[in-house]
Amino acid sequence: NAGVTQTPKFRVLKTGQSMTLLCAQDMNHEYMYWYRQDPGMGLRLIHYSVGEGTTAKGEVPDGYNVSRLKKQNFLLGLESAAPSQTSVYFCASSQTSGADTGELFFGEGSRLTVL
C-alpha cells in the first residue's frame, strides 16, 4: 500500500518555466490538499479538493492552478515559475475533513528550486 505518492521529488526550474506536480493516493480518499513548507513559515495551504472534479483556494493560491480529474490524483501546476515559489511542496489526503478527525496522510514532499 503506497499511500500518497508525489512526483517528481526534486526539480530545478528557470524563472518563467512551467511544470506540474503530481500527487496520487491509493486510499480512496475524498479530500486532497497541496501545501508548501518554507523555513519559519510552517505549512501553508495552497489549494484543496473535497472530491473528484472539485477544487478550492487555500491560504496562498496565487501563481498555482490545480485539477482533480480523477479521484486518486491531484495535480498542482505552476504556469510561470518565480523564485518566490522555491519551496518544498507536500500533498496530503484524508477521508473526511479536519472537523471529523480527518487524519491527513502526507506524501514525502517535492523540493522545487526556481532560479
Add this chain to the structure above:
Amino acid sequence: GEDVEQSLFLSVREGDSSVINCTYTDSSSTYLYWYKQEPGAGLQLLTYIFSNMDMKQDQRLTVLLNKKDKHLSLRIADTQTGDSAIYFCAETSPRGNLIFGKGTKLSVKP
C-alpha cells in the same frame, strides 16, 4: 482569521520530559491535532484531542487543552533521541481544513 502560534525551538536532554506549547484562535475547532515531521519526510499524525476534553494520554504522550486560554500542550515523557523532529500543532478552520502552526523543532541531546 485563524492562527496557530508555537515556539520554534526546544532542546532537552535524553530522558527528560519535553513540553511543546501552542496557542490557537478558533474557539469553534472541533479537534486539535499534533503532527510530527521527521527529517526528509512528510507529516504524520501523532495524536489529537476533542475540544470537550481537558486531557488525553497515550503512552508517553500527554495532551492538555485549556479552552479558556486557547492553549494546547504536548508533553513527551522520557524523551528519546528518536523523538527529535518538528512538531506541528493544528486547529480546524471553519471550512474543515487544518491550520498548522510554524512547527517546533525538538532537539534531544544524549
